[in-house]
Structure formats: structure tokens, C-alpha cells
Amino acid sequence: MSASITAPARSAGRLVFAAFVLLALLVWPLLVENVFYQRVGALVMLAALSASAWNLVGGYAGQISIGHVLFFGCGAYASLLGFTWFEWPPIMGAPFGIALSLLLAVLVGLPTLRLKGHYFSMATIALAELARIIVVNSPSLGGGVGISGPAIPRSMADLSFISPLPYYYIFGAVLAVLLLFTWWMGRARMGFYLRAIRGQERAARSLGVPAQRYKLYALLVSAGFTSLAGSLYAAMVGFVDPDSGLGILLSVKMVIVSALGGAGTLFGPLVGAAILVPLEEFTNAAFGGDGTGITYVVYGAIIMLISRYAPGGLAEILARLKAWGARHAR
Amino acid sequence: MRADPPLLEARDISVAFGSFRAVDGASLTIGKGEIIGLIGPNGAGKSTFFNCLAGDRQPASGSIRLRGHDVTRASPEDHARLGLARSWQVPAVFDDMSVRDNVVVGAFLRHKRASDAAAVADRVIAFTGLAPIAQSRSGSLGTPARKRLEIARALATEPEILLLDEALAGLTPTEVRAAIELVRRIHAQGITLVIVEHVMEVILSLADRAVVFNQGRVIAEGKPRDVVQDPGVIEAYLGRSLSRKARA
Amino acid sequence: MILGQVVLNGFLVGAVYALFSSGLTLIWGMMNVVNFAHGDFVMIAMYVAFVVFTALHLGPAVFVPLAAVLLFLLGVLVYFSLVRHVMRGPMLAQILGTFGLALVLRYATLWVFSANFVSLPDNLLGPVVTVAGLRLEPSRVVAGLAALTLTIGLHLLLTRTALGSRLLAVAEDRNAAMLVGIRPDPMQALAWGIGAACTGVAGALIALFFYISPTVGESLALIAFVVVCLGGFGSVPGALVAGLLIGVIESLSAFWIGPANKDVVVFILFLAVLWFRPQGLLGKA
Numbered sequence: 014m015s016a017s018i019t020a021p022a023r024s025a026g027r028l029v030f031a032a033f034v035l036l037a038l039l040v041w042p043l044l045v046e047n048v049f050y051q052r053v054g055a056l057v058m059l060a061a062l063s064a065s066a067w068n069l070v071g072g073y074a075g076q077i078s079i080g081h082v083l084f085f086g087c088g089a090y091a092s093l094l095g096f097t098w099f100e101w102p103p104i105m106g107a108p109f110g111i112a113l114s115l116l117l118a119v120l121v122g123l124p125t126l127r128l129k130g131h132y133f134s135m136a137t138i139a140l141a142e143l144a145r146i147i148v149v150n151s152p153s154l155g156g157g158v159g160i161s162g163p164a165i166p167r168s169m170a171d172l173s174f175i176s177p178l179p180y181y182y183i184f185g186a187v188l189a190v191l192l193l194f195t196w197w198m199g200r201a202r203m204g205f206y207l208r209a210i211r212g213q214e215r216a217a218r219s220l221g222v223p224a225q226r227y228k229l230y231a232l233l234v235s236a237g238f239t240s241l242a243g244s245l246y247a248a249m250v251g252f253v254d255p256d257s258g259l260g261i262l263l264s265v266k267m268v269i270v271s272a273l274g275g276a277g278t279l280f281g282p283l284v285g286a287a288i289l290v291p292l293e294e295f296t297n298a299a300f301g302g303d304g305t306g307i308t309y310v311v312y313g314a315i316i317m318l319i320s321r322y323a324p325g326g327l328a329e330i331l332a333r334l335k336a337w338g339a340r341h342a343r
Numbered sequence: 344m345r346a347d348p349p350l351l352e353a354r355d356i357s358v359a360f361g362s363f364r365a366v367d368g369a370s371l372t373i374g375k376g377e378i379i380g381l382i383g384p385n386g387a388g389k390s391t392f393f394n395c396l397a398g399d400r401q402p403a404s405g406s407i408r409l410r411g412h413d414v415t416r417a418s419p420e421d422h423a424r425l426g427l428a429r430s431w432q433v434p435a436v437f438d439d440m441s442v443r444d445n446v447v448v449g450a451f452l453r454h455k456r457a458s459d460a461a462a463v464a465d466r467v468i469a470f471t472g473l474a475p476i477a478q479s480r481s482g483s484l485g486t487p488a489r490k491r492l493e494i495a496r497a498l499a500t501e502p503e504i505l506l507l508d509e510a511l512a513g514l515t516p517t518e519v520r521a522a523i524e525l526v527r528r529i530h531a532q533g534i535t536l537v538i539v540e541h542v543m544e545v546i547l548s549l550a551d552r553a554v555v556f557n558q559g560r561v562i563a564e565g566k567p568r569d570v571v572q573d574p575g576v577i578e579a580y581l582g583r584s585l586s587r588k589a590r591a
Numbered sequence: 592m593i594l595g596q597v598v599l600n601g602f603l604v605g606a607v608y609a610l611f612s613s614g615l616t617l618i619w620g621m622m623n624v625v626n627f628a629h630g631d632f633v634m635i636a637m638y639v640a641f642v643v644f645t646a647l648h649l650g651p652a653v654f655v656p657l658a659a660v661l662l663f664l665l666g667v668l669v670y671f672s673l674v675r676h677v678m679r680g681p682m683l684a685q686i687l688g689t690f691g692l693a694l695v696l697r698y699a700t701l702w703v704f705s706a707n708f709v710s711l712p713d714n715l716l717g718p719v720v721t722v723a724g725l726r727l728e729p730s731r732v733v734a735g736l737a738a739l740t741l742t743i744g745l746h747l748l749l750t751r752t753a754l755g756s757r758l759l760a761v762a763e764d765r766n767a768a769m770l771v772g773i774r775p776d777p778m779q780a781l782a783w784g785i786g787a788a789c790t791g792v793a794g795a796l797i798a799l800f801f802y803i804s805p806t807v808g809e810s811l812a813l814i815a816f817v818v819v820c821l822g823g824f825g826s827v828p829g830a831l832v833a834g835l836l837i838g839v840i841e842s843l844s845a846f847w848i849g850p851a852n853k854d855v856v857v858f859i860l861f862l863a864v865l866w867f868r869p870q871g872l873l874g875k876a
Contacts, residue, residue: 075681076682129623132684135861136862138813139816139862142810142813142854143855146855150855202451202460205447206451208437208439208444208448209440211439212437212438215399215431216434218419218448219422219423219431220497220499221423221427221502222448238714239839251530267745277439286853294621306698307702313692313693313696313698314691314695317673321676321679323680324684
């Protein structure tokens with residue numbers, strides 16, 4: 014299994030490729046006139062952002078949250094409640110959303126991250142559902158109807174734009190920060206520890222890895238970024254209700270976007286988002302509202318197939334193809 | 344009587360699974376620089392006792408001191424920090440990571456910076472002869488390489504005492520010889536060793552002292568040559584075939 | 592007296608909770624796999640009852656056994672096609688495998704039956720009888736007593752029969768079971784079959800008095816999680832006690848603080864169990 018290309022040449026090639034992709038990501042929306050495509054582009058970035066945040070705890074640390082919408086909802090609701098109660102620009106609520114998310118992350122993480130992984134999964138789904146029920150039954154939080162942001166933008170601070178382009182770049186910028194962090198983490202002690210915990214927690218602990226603490230760190234960073242994604246989403250859409258801010262299907266989307274591209278890889282969520290979001294938007298555009306139910310049947314089927322055949326997602330399939338190619342090239 | 348305080352001292356350890364007493368009042372004192380062989384028939388409690396020493400299981404009663412610290416209820420992480428490392432009976436390598444990255448995880452215990460940890464890992468990899476496969480995915484390795492990787496990973500934590508749980512089981516005679524040679528070199532670095540092993544020859548050729556378990560108790564302790572000729576031990580565990588071998 | 596009524600109703604619905612939670616705890620205890628589609632299995636059984644009644648005009652004597660058989664087959668199928676392959680895989684696969692299945696079942700049902708709530712007629716089993724001031728709805732009484740009997744029956748099956756001891760042997764130690772000649776695969780498939788059949792019976796029974804909708808499985812799954820965690824995983828008697836307890840607690844909270852908030856109480860209870868006694872109220876520390 015020794016590589017034939019020398020390491021420096023390979024990493025230089027990668028750098029050129031990465032620069033090219035980055036340039037393409039920056040420029041393409043400017044070349045496309047169609048607002049629908051631009052909007053899809055912004056949604057791809059948003060999905061990639063929340064899925065990359067999920068990926069920290071679900072992919073790298075291997076703790077499968079299926080209630081991550083809880084944090085997304087905290088961000089979205091904090092933003093619009095800030096406006097509703099105090100007439101703040103929506104983004105001013107973001108720090109409060111993040112603070113609440115961190116608090117809830119500790120609440121769910123402390124008791125369950127010391128237990129086997131199933132408990133964490135069950136607790137996340139329960140807490141997310143609990144939050145949804147509480148919101149539905151609280152008129153002061155908009156109840157089942159939801160709450161809105163400013164109808165007319167009052168200043169730039171409202172982050173309310175007609176064109177999807179600014180959102181594309183805002184989501185992209187936050188995503189870039191998160192990916193930089195993830196990249197750094199992957200090469201630092203934290204990344205090694207998280208992957209070790211995911212691989213064999215008992216063995217990791219015997220090497221001095223404080224597993225529970227590192228899992229909690231991953232969850233906290235993840236919850237914070239997911240909450241920020243929620244706040245930005247609320248600023249873009251200017252409306253949130255229990256389904257769009259706390260619905261279980263949003264959690265599902267974070268999971269599937271990440272798992273399809275490759276959970277625990279740096280760019281897996283971005284790849285997953287680039288495939289799934291356009292697919293969903295075009296299906297919805299083509300079939301109207303009838304598409305939604307079917308979309309989730311397909312999502313469920315994809316999740317099952319990934320679990321059964323390629324838990325590493327497309328990244329694993331690609332690696333297998335490469336290995337197969339290398340075997341047959343000889 | 345030795346003047347130094349013992350490196351690892353277990354007193355009157357008991358562990359019960361339901362009504363079955365897996366370990367029943369076992370004690371063991373390990374001094375710096377020793378190689379101890381832990382032997383006994385299947386189900387004698389030696390693995391459970393071993394796990395208590397390693398901090399992976401808490402005894403129901405008794406106490407364990409590591410370098411003077413009470414670690415009876417301490418976590419495995421704390422044991423590692425205090426200089427105890429171990430291997431697993433069923434190798435537990437991090438499958439998704441390369442051999443080198445596995446070792447780097449261990450090295451991060453005492454070196455916060457990635458470059459320092461990598462340097463330590465490379466030294467350990469060279470020492471354990473894993474250099475040719477350093478970049479392989481550890482999930483693709485066979486059992487002998489996995490066992491060696493576990494030892495390397497444990498060494499990367501720079502331990503004072505290393506606990507090996509059947510690190511030589513399932514190896515071919517050639518591999519066993521190579522592993523014995525590695526254990527000797529580890530010992531030469533000043534690391535104390537505790538070895539659980541089924542292969543009697545390994546204990547005879549490596550250990551300074553053999554400790555025999557049966558039914559959760561220590562039934563004999565001493566020079567390996569003497570222990571294997573102890574009638575009680577032969578009765579409990581070694582059986583006729585092995586007692587013949589020991590005489591031969 | 593009204594309090595007695597509330598407790599009785601909670602007890603009867605709790606018996607049904609206990610039955611389907613027993614299925615979850617059996618699977619969980621045996622192979623350390625959580626079936627995240629468990630609530631949706633119950634939902635499928637409810638629709639089996641609904642379809643059999645509305646299309647064929649046949650009563651519970653037909654649709655309860657039918658749902659049991661169909662769900663048994665579904666459980667075995669799911670084991671062989673999915674669970675067997677993911678249970679030794681990474682955590683991601685273990686959890687997302689059945690979670691994906693849950694989504695498929697839920698939204699395929701939504702697609703076929705639409706999101707509308709439906710229900711079976713209240714008086715399917717006859718009119719309400721009042722005994723000593725307590726209103727006895729036949730559908731609730733029959734469902735509750737049948738579920739109670741079957742849960743106890745499951746416990747006896749596991750503890751008093753040769754088949755049960757083979758199942759428990761695999762649960763205890765897969766490798767040791769293989770050494771004494773028990774092949775774990777058929778036993779685990781059987782556990783999935785029995786676990787799913789529990790949801791089949793429970794779903795068909797609860798359909799007698801509960802609303803039916805494609806998303807009902809979501810809250811039922813959470814109830815099953817609470818019951819299993821509270822009762823200690825792998826323990827059928829634990830699930831029975833915890834199921835009855837949850838039924839009564841839920842019923843009392845609906846009575847005291849309103850039906851909309853009864854789920855809140857159950858969820859908070861769940862989180863409290865995870866915080867303070869994750870091994871369950873009856874489990875060993």
C-alpha cells in the first residue's frame with residue numbers, strides 16, 4: 014500500500030485543486046443570473062454549515078445526535094424573539110441562542126456521554142421533541158403559528174436582502190471558519206482524541222484520553238455553530254415555526270447530508286449538501302408540495318443504504334474505488 | 344524486604360459477578376524493574392484481576408496503590424497519567440486510523456503539541472519495528488501486527504509499568520520469539536512489566552516472578568521454575584502434560 | 592372517584608405501553624441494539640387494524656393476530672436484511688440503520704394514508720359499562736387486560752421455557768452460547784420477530800381507542816425509550832412496572848396540567864432517569 018507519488022508533490026497537487034474549488038465556489042453565483050439557482054446555492058451553504066457542525070460530534074466523535082435541530086431552533090428562535098420582544102436586528106439574538114444551546118448541550122451531554130452511544134442518541138431526540146412541544150404550547154413563543162422577523166428591512170443590520178447572494182456569502186464565510194477550525198482540530202490533539210474515542214473508547218481511555226470531556230467539547234462547539242446557523246437562517250427567511258425551526262426532519266437533514274458525503278471527513282458535509290439540497294429543491298419545484306413526503310422516504314432509504322453498505326459515505330466509496338483501481342491497474 | 348515503595352500494590356482485591364466471586368481476596372506487590380508473569384487456568388480470575396490493576400474495572404473491595412497514589416476508584420485515564428499502560432486481550436486498535444496515528448494518540452498524553460507527539464510516535468514506531476507499515480490503515484492489519492501496534496501505542500504514553508494481556512497469544516513460534524525479544528528490549532528501557540500469558544515457555548523465559556491464580560485466589564508465587572514444580576499448582580492448573588514438560 | 596377513573600385509564604394504556612416496550616427491551620437486552628423504528632412498528636400495526644376493519648369489516652379477533660403475524664415477519668426481515676449487518680458496524684451504522692427505517696415507514700405511510708388522523712369506532716366492542724362509579728370502556732379494558740396478560744406471558748416464555756433459556760443464553764454471552772451449540776443468528780432473528788410481534792399486538796390493541804396517524808410512532812417510540820430506561824434494559828418485568836407507571840403518570844398529568852403538557856412530563860421524566868438512574872429504577876447499579 015505504499016504511495017507511488019511523493020508526499021510533497023501530492024500535497025501541492027491538492028493545494029492547487031483546493032484553490033480551484035475555492036475560486037469556483039466564490040465566483041459561480043456571480044456568473045449565474047437565475048435567482049432560483051442562487052437561492053439553491055445559499056441553501057447548499059446553509060445545509061453544509063449545519064451538517065459540518067453536526068459532523069464534529071456525529072462524525073469525528075462518533076456520538077450520533079438525532080436531535081440537533083434543538084440547537085438550530087435555539088438560534089432561530091432567539092433571533093426572531095429578540096426582534097419580536099425588543100425590536101433587535103435578528104442577528105443580535107444569535108449570542109443568546111448560542112448561550113442557550115451550550116447550556117442545553119451540557120444538560121444533555123453530561124449525563125449521556127458517559128453512557129453507551131445509544132443513550133446520547135435517544136436523549137437528543139427526546140430533548141428536541143420536548144422543545145418542540147413546549148414551543149407549540151407556548152403562545153408567547155409563537156405557539157404553533159410561529160414568529161416573524163422585520164417585515165421591511167430597517168438597516169443593513171437586519172441582514173434582510175432580496176437577493177440570495179449576500180446569504181450565500183455569509184453562510185459561506187461562517188462555513189469557512191468552521192471548516193478551518195475542523196481542519197486545525199483534525200491535526201491537533203483534539204482531532205486525534207475524538208477519532209480514537211470513536212474507534213475504541215475503552216482503549217482510548219487507557220491511553221489517557223479523557224473521553225467524556227472531549228466528547229462534551231465536540232458537542233459544545235457543534236451546538237454553538239448549529240445555533241449560529243439557525244440564527245442566520247432566521248435572518249434570511251424572516252420566519253420560524255415549530256416545523257421549520259424544531260422539526261425532526263431538520264435533524265435528519267443534518268445527519269444525512271453529513272453521512273452521505275462522509276461523516277468524520279472535512280469536506281464530506283459540503284459534498285453531501287451539494288448533492289442533496291439541489292436534488293430536494295428541484296424535486297419540490299417539479300412536484301410542488303407532494304414531493305415532501307417522498308423526499309423523506311428517499312432520505313430514509315439513503316440513510317439505511319449508507320448504514321448497511323458504506324457507513325463512511327461517498328468518501329468510503331471513493332476510497333474503495335481507488336483501491337479497486339489500484340489493484341486492477343497492476 | 345525492599346527499601347523502595349512498591350510501584351504497584353494491590354491488596355485483598357475482590358470482584359464478584361452476581362454470586363460468582365471471580366477474584367476473591369487476591370494481593371500482589373510489584374517492584375520497579377520486575378517482570379511478573381500472571382498465570383492460571385481459564386476462568387481463574389487473572390484477567391479480571393488484571394483489569395482491576397489497569398483501572399478498567401473497579402474492585403468490590405480491597406485497595407490498589409500506584410506509585411504511592413490510591414487508584415482503587417480512579418479512572419483508566421488517571422492510571423495512564425500516573426504511568427500505567429496496557430494492551431488488550433482482543434486487540435483494540437483504532438481501525439480507521441493509520442498505524443502512525445494510533446501511536447500518536449498515545450504520545451499526545453505527555454506532549455500537547457502535534458509535532459512533539461509525532462516525534463515521539465516515530466521513535467516508538469522505529470523501536471517496535473513498525474516503520475514499514477506506519478502509513479497502513481490499522482484496520483487492515485493481521486493479529487500479530489495489531490498486537491505489536493498496541494504495545495507501541497502503550498509505549499508512546501511513556502509508561503513506567505506496562506501490562507500485557509496475552510500479547511503473545513495466537514502468534515507463530517517465530518513471531519513469539521520476535522515478541523519476546525521486543526519485551527526484553529522494553530524491559531531494558533527500565534519499564535516494569537506484568538504479563539498475562541498462556542504460553543508457559545514465555546513466562547519461563549521472561550518472568551522474574553510468576554503468580555498463579557486459581558478460583559480467584561493467588562495459590563502460588565515465586566521463581567517461574569519453582570512455581571511450575573509446585574504440586575499445588577500442577578494439581579490446579581498445569582496438569583500432567585505440562586508438569587512432564589517442566590521436568591524435561 | 593374521578594381520580595380513580597384517571598388512574599384506571601392510565602393503568603390500562605400503561606399495560607399496552609408495557610407490551611410494546613417489552614419488545615424493545617428484549618431486542619436491546621439481547622444484542623445491545625436500539626430499534627429506533629420501534630414506534631413506527633406500532634404505527635404500522637395500528638394501520639393494519641384500521642385497514643382490516645374499514646376494508647374487510649373484521650374485528651379485533653382477526654386484526655390483532657394478523658398484526659402480530661405481519662409484524663413478526665417484518666421484524667425477522669429487518670433483522671436479516673439490515674440489523675445483522677449494522678450491529679457490529681460503527682455506531683453511526685447501528686443507530687442510523689433503524690432510524691432510516693423509521694423514516695421510510697413513517698413517510699411511506701404518510702404518502703399512502705395522508706397525514707389525517709383516523710380512528711376506529713368507540714363502541715367497536717360494545718357500550719360503556721359503569722361499575723361502582725367507574726366508566727369501563729370495553730375497548731380500553733380489553734386492550735389493557737390483553738396487553739397485561741401477554742406481557743406476563745412473554746416473561747414466562749423467556750424464563751420458563753427451553754426456547755426462552757436459549758434466547759437468554761445468547762443475550763448473556765454470544766460466544767458461550769455458540770460453544771454449547773446454540774446458533775445466535777436464528778435466536779437473534781427470533782428476538783426481532785418476537786419484539787416486533789409485541790408491537791404488532793400492542794399497536795392493534797391501542798388502535799381500539801387511540802388516534803391513528805403516520806407520525807404517532809414518534810411519541811410512542813419515546814414512551815418506549817422512557818419505559819425501557821426506567822425499567823432497566825433487557826428486563827421484561829421492569830418494562831411492565833415502568834410501562835404501568837408511565838401510563839398512570841401520563842394520565843394524571845393530563846388530568847392535572849392539561850393533555851397538551853402530558854408529553855412534557857414524560858420527556859422530563861426520561862431526562863431525569865438519564866441523569867440520575869441510567870441503569871433504570873429496577874436495574875442493578
